[in-house]
Amino acid sequence: MSDAKPPSIGELFSRNKRDLLKYLTRRFGPEDASDLLQETFLRLLRRDQGEAVADHPAFLQQIAVNLARDFSRRRKFEATCLEFGDPPEDAPTPDAPPGARLEEEEAMRALREAVAALPPRCREAFVLYVGQRLTTVEIAARLGVSRNMAQKHVRLALQRCRAALDP
Structure with a gap:
């Protein structure tokens, strides 16, 4: 057994962040x-300290x-969960003029892109809020964050979705 002192989290971060960030950025x-990257180091901190x-x-x-x-699995799952239900009554019908259908398709594409561009935890909170209709208290419990943080995630997601839909 070695008497060498294990490196601190700061030292590990300094030495390994560049390679890990490159890998995660490529993906x-x-x-x-x-x-x-932040979650990687959080998991290191949370692991059983008795483990060598x-x-x-x-x-x-x-x-x-x-x-x-x-993360990849969650993204695939979220893509299947993000169904926005029946189209609203004023949505263009298949026999609507091409311009109306095109506008609707562009709005849906912009909304999908806005949701996909959200940070992972924010997107996860949004999916729980919209897809499963959970309250921010339930979202906070599910994600292991404070109610305030869950509200911030949902608020940010809604702001970005609204911004994506505004002309």
């Missing part, structure tokens, strides 16, 4: 990558790979 883009880690960079890489896998 998900810069906005999601920074959130996933022989190779910290490899351990961090494995956490990032697992997070990437989970």
Whole structure:
């Protein structure tokens, strides 16, 4: 058994953030990558401190790979959950003029892009709010965040969706 002192989280972050961020950015883009990088180090902090880690960079890489896998699964799941129900009564019908149908299609595309561009936790809160009709208290409990943070996530998502739909 070695008497070497394990590196601090700050040292690990300084040494490994660049490689992990590159990996996550290639997979998900810069906005999601920074959130996933933060989650990688949070998981390292939350792990059982009694566990000995022989190779910290490899351990961090494995956490990032697992997070990437989970994130991809969640995105696929969210894509199937984000159904906006029946079209509103004033939605263009198939026999509507092409201009009206085109406007509706562009609005839906803009909305989908706005939701896809949200940070992961914000998107997750929005899906729970819109898709499952949970309250912000229920969302906070599900995500393990404060009620205030859940409200901020939902508010941001709604603002970005409204902005995407405004001409």
